[in-house]
Amino acid sequence: MFGVILSTLVGLMHLYLWKRLVKDTTAKGTARRVGTVAFAFLALLVFVTLILGRSVPPSTARWFAWPGYIWFGMVIYLFLTTLVLEIPRLLLRGWVRRRPLEATATTDAAPPVDQPTKDEPAKPQVNQSRRLFLARATAVAAGAASTSLVGVGLGNALGPPDLLRVPVALRRLDPSLAGFRIAVVSDIHLGPVLGRSHTERIVRMINESEPDLVAVVGDLADGTVADLGRAAEPLADLAPREGSFFVTGNHEYFVEPEAWIREMDRLGVHPLRNERTTISRGGAAIDLAGVNDLAGRTSGDGPDFDRALDGRRGDRPVVLLAHQPVQVEDAARRGVDLQLSGHTHGGQLYPFHHFVPLAQPAVSGLARIEDTWLYVTRGAGFWGPPIRVGAPPDISLIELRPDAP
Structure with missing residues (x-):
């Protein structure tokens, strides 16, 4: 349709x-x-x-x-x-x-071709x-x-993404984890226009920012692993201190989600399929969870928040990876502290920025939904036209801080 x-x-x-x-x-x-x-x-x-x-x-x-x-x-x-x-x-x-031409003084003569008769209104001539x-x-x-x-x-679209540094204060964050940095990248969209060099530049920029953790929040590729696996290979060179993680976007479900999930795992970017893991440093920890994209519902592989957040402890913050910002509604009901998303491209082509809020709670940047922070990256690639007007690509570096009492 x-x-x-x-x-x-x-x-x-x-x-x-x-x-x-x-x-x-x-x-x-x-x-x-x-x-x-x-x-x-x-x-x-x-x-x-x-x-x-x-x-x-x-x-x-x-x-x-x-x-x-x-x-x-x-x-x-x-x-x-x-x-x-x-x-x-x-x-x-x-x-x-x-x-229109004015009527002549001779009433008995036939009117000129372009002159109206007595019974016809005057018509302007082009x-x-x-x-x-x-x-x-x-x-x-x-x-x-x-x-x-x-x-x-x-x-804008073909140039290097902006590197954005975004401080976010989380309740329950242990002070020893202040400054913990999460590099967020989304919507890389490997395909016939964007290839291996695009991935290499993204990986280089992320590694130069020295993050503690990397989150790839969906829409990696528009094609099969057989066609685009080589273009994705540089992701194996990501070198964060606490690991790299991946959740599916809607575009993964257009082709072969299982194959891409296996490929990301092989490259060392660990998929979180309605799962949770604990990131520990010393005696402090963060719960990191990930849910599948909404598009997975058509194949029985949709998001399951209860499963992803099961068993978490109430004394430490929860960071959730979810491709679409609209998923924050379920996250907020379950007390998630921070959701990291993409999907919108920041609107990509002005004035489409104004239409994104019809489907999503935020276009880009940081927003507050009830007690949950939502951060939406504009994405590092593009879909369709290799054009970005009013929404340059970005890689976002989220810097966690304890919430002031």
């Missing part, structure tokens, strides 16, 4: 843009035919990218995924900017019209040259704005 809705929207967006950017800006003839063929080809390229992006090996998919996803991003911003420009376009409609100028000016403005946004977004 998601695919049908997305395909319909993509088709309608291309049709609208063809009308505004091709039909309205050209006369019948060669230029319009060339523009029409180009739009049809680019629309087909987007459909091929969306449908086959995960169905063929990344080495093959990258040949159409790069141009297809970049054009998809352009379509999004061309559509939005053209819609915004409809407002001044409507306000200027009167500028492209002229007054100045075609002005209308064409307005359509072309609107198209140029939309193209310039969209190209600028996509260019900046490409630089």
Whole structure:
């Protein structure tokens, strides 16, 4: 159903843009035919990218995924900017019209072709040259704005993630664990666009931050282990003091979750499948728990908070790894101190930031849900267009502190 809705929207967006950017800006003839063929080809390229992006090996998919996803991003911003420009376009409609011709003094003669009769109201006549100028000016403005946004977004998405340091005060945290650091990375999205070098950079940045623990909170890859296992191999070089841990995201369930869980375990990034472990240092400890993603429910592998939190002690804090921020509702009811999540990409493409709260309790950053802290990373990769506008990628370093009495 998601695919049908997305395909319909993509088709309608291309049709609208063809009308505004091709039909309205050209006369019948060669230029319009060339523009029409180009739009049809680019629309087909987007459909091929969306449908086959995960169905063929990344080495093959990258040949159409790069141009297809970049054009998809352009379509999004061309559509939005053209819609915004409809407002001044409507306000200027009167500028492209002229007054009707005044009636002549001779009443017996037949009225000229462009002059209204006595019984017909005067109809304003369209100045075609002005209308064409307005359509072309609107198209140029939309193209310039969209190209600028996509260019900046490409630089954000393909550049190094921001390293964010986020202090979080937890009740029940032993003072000897003050400064305990958890590197949180999510939504790496290995695939036809992002490969091994992307993982190597993430691992290098995490290791340079010298964390005590690494949490990979889902959406590692968009493909099979056979196709993308080599791209994920650098994760074996993660070197935190207390270990690396992994929970599934919704994208793991699109392909082969069991295979990726086994692969992460082989690489030394320990899966927490509705499980809990204790991180001890000296006489102090933290309970670290992880739950499966909500998408696992369709295959009988969904989140089980009671199982994950069973047997925990009430005198030490609980940190929960859960891919989707919305899972904090169950976490808060069970007294979790801190939930670490991803999934939202921080909105990835402005203005979609404003729509994320319709499904999730937070877009990015630190939020308080009842007595539970929720931290949402913007993720280190991207899904779909290799573009991030208003939501640069990040790796977050959570620094735990005792809550002041």
